[in-house]
Every structure is written in C-alpha cells, then in structure tokens.
Amino acid sequence: MAIIEVRNLHKRYGDTVAVHDVSFDVERGEIFGLLGPNGAGKTTTVETLEGLRRPDSGAVRVLGLDPQRDRVELRQRVGVQLQEGRLPERIKVWEALDLYASFYRQPADWRQLMADLGLSDKRDAAYGRLSGGQKQRLSVALALVGNPEVAILDELTTGLDPEARREVWHLIRAVRARGVTVVLVTHFMDEAERLCDRLAVLKAGRVVALDTPAALVAAVPARRGERPTLEDAFLSLTQEV
Ligand SMILES: Nc1ncnc2c1ncn2[C@@H]1O[C@H](COP(=O)(O)OP(=O)(O)O)[C@@H](O)[C@H]1O
Ligand SMILES: [Mg+2]
Numbered sequence: 001m002a003i004i005e006v007r008n009l010h011k012r013y014g015d016t017v018a019v020h021d022v023s024f025d026v027e028r029g030e031i032f033g034l035l036g037p038n039g040a041g042k043t044t045t046v047e048t049l050e051g052l053r054r055p056d057s058g059a060v061r062v063l064g065l066d067p068q069r070d071r072v073e074l075r076q077r078v079g080v081q082l083q084e085g086r087l088p089e090r091i092k093v094w095e096a097l098d099l100y101a102s103f104y105r106q107p108a109d110w111r112q113l114m115a116d117l118g119l120s121d122k123r124d125a126a127y128g129r130l131s132g133g134q135k136q137r138l139s140v141a142l143a144l145v146g147n148p149e150v151a152i153l154d155e156l157t158t159g160l161d162p163e164a165r166r167e168v169w170h171l172i173r174a175v176r177a178r179g180v181t182v183v184l185v186t187h188f189m190d191e192a193e194r195l196c197d198r199l200a201v202l203k204a205g206r207v208v209a210l211d212t213p214a215a216l217v218a219a220v221p222a223r224r225g226e227r228p229t230l231e232d233a234f235l236s237l238t239q240e241v
Pocket of ligand 1: 013017036037038039040041042043045
C-alpha cells in the first residue's frame with residue numbers, strides 16, 4: 001500500500017493556480033523527490049500533505065489518514081523539517097531537541113540523534129551560532145525526534161556549501177536506512193539524481209514526468225553521441241519547445 005496518495009490535487013491562491021492536477025503515490029521506504037523550478041507548486045503540494053493547506057479539490061492521504069481531519073494523529077507520525085530561522089537564536093541545541101521531543105508520545109532518544117547527526121560537541125551551542133550545515137543537521141534531527149514514519153524535507157540543502165550538502169545527503173540515506181519514508185523537495189538536479197529512488201517532475205503545477213532518475217535520463221534522445229544527464233531530461237520536460 002502506498003504510504004502517501006495524492007489524487008488530482010488542485011490548489012489556487014486567488015488568481016494563481018499553484019497546483020493544477022497533481023497525482024502521485026509514495027511507497028513505504030523510498031526517497032521520493034519532487035523536482036521542479038521555483039513556483040512549480042512543490043511547497044504547496046507538500047504543505048497539503050502536512051495539513052497546512054486545504055486542497056481546493058482532489059484527495060490527499062498520508063498513512064491512510066486525511067491531513068486536515070487527522071492532523072493531531074499525523075503530527076505524531078510525520079516529521080516536517082523546520083524552515084530556516086524558525087528557532088530562537090539563543091536556544092541551545094540540546095534545549096531545542098529536548099523541547100521538540102516533549103511534543104511526541106514516543107520520541108526518539110534525542111541524545112542518540114544528536115550523536116548520530118554529529119552535533120554532540122555543539123550540544124550547548126546557541127542555534128544562532130551554528131554554521132549553515134549544523135543548522136540543517138539540527139533541523140533534520142528535529143524532523144526525526146518524534147520517531148516519524150515519514151519525513152518531509154523541503155529545500156533541505158538550499159544555501160549550503162558543497163561539502164555540507166554531501167554531508168546532508170549522507171544523512172538522508174541514513175534516515176531512509178532507519179526505515180523512514182522520505183519526501184524530498186528540491187530544485188537541484190544532482191541532489192535528485194543521487195538521492196531519490198523516484199522523482200515527480202513538476203512544472204507549473206503539473207506532474208510532467210514520474211519515474212526513476214535513470215529512466216528519466218534514458219527517455220532523453222541522445223544528441224551527438226553524448227550521454228544525456230538528468231539536467232537534459234529536466235530541461236526537455238520543463239522547457240517549451
Ligand atoms: N501564500 C501564497 N499566496 C499567493 N501565492 C502563493 C502563495 N504560496 C505560493 N504562491 C504561488 O503559488 C505558486 C507555487 O508556489 P510554491 O508551491 O511555493 O512553488 P515551489 O515550492 O515549487 O517554488 C507560485 O506561483 C507562488 O508564487
Ligand atoms: Mg518551495
């Protein structure tokens with residue numbers, strides 16, 4: 001059974017159609033990517049999964065539940081990455097973890113999580129003094145501290161340097177290895193290609209392709225004997241020809 005089902009999702013803000021008929025399933029245990037340019041409707045789509053936005057039409061199910069109606073239950077079972085700057089500058093790493101753990105019925109051992117994410121030596125550091133990579137690691141830790149079955153991570157590596165990005169990729173694979181299903185929103189091709197088992201490519205609120213990164217690349221006609229990349233696949237899917 002699919003762990004997430006999105007069927008004919010529509011969402012508009014006034015005159016702007018943000019999501020125009022999006023459908024996909026996410027299977028248990030996969031890293032599923034939503035890839036698309038800015039404004040494609042990725043964040044709006046995941047916000048409906050998180051129960052933060054009500055669909056205008058269409059149906060969304062997460063763990064068989066309705067994110068609007070079953071918000072309290074889903075909050076316990078779905079980990080959502082905190083957006084940058086949503087923690088007070090002066091809160092210490094351990095305090096943030098301890099606070100978030102208190103929101104859950106069956107929290108993970110945050111000390112272990114802190115160690116797994118390489119944050120133990122930053123335990124007493126204030127959030128505002130962490131590097132970009134450390135902040136991202138903390139936001140992943142906070143998304144996982146409730147022992148979720150699903151983690152939804154939106155633009156996880158935006159603003160990170162290449163080394164920190166690779167570190168975070170490694171971390172996401174470790175999260176999946178714990179049995180957590182991951183929904184990853186990204187506009188980075190390399191990230192999508194390396195990390196995701198399957199990808200939905202979004203353009204202007206529609207899914208224009210949905211497959212493994214390898215199959216998306218294989219569908220691109222070869223030019224002059226060069227091997228196409230995911231970027232070529234993406235451009236051929238998202239640009240007007
Ligand atoms: N709260 C909002 N009010 C009005 N328009 C919005 C709002 N949020 C997003 N939009 C618009 O909806 C479209 C999709 O946005 P979004 O879901 O954030 O896309 P993405 O995450 O792919 O960049 C964009 O045109 C954006 O400007
Ligand atoms: Mg977005």
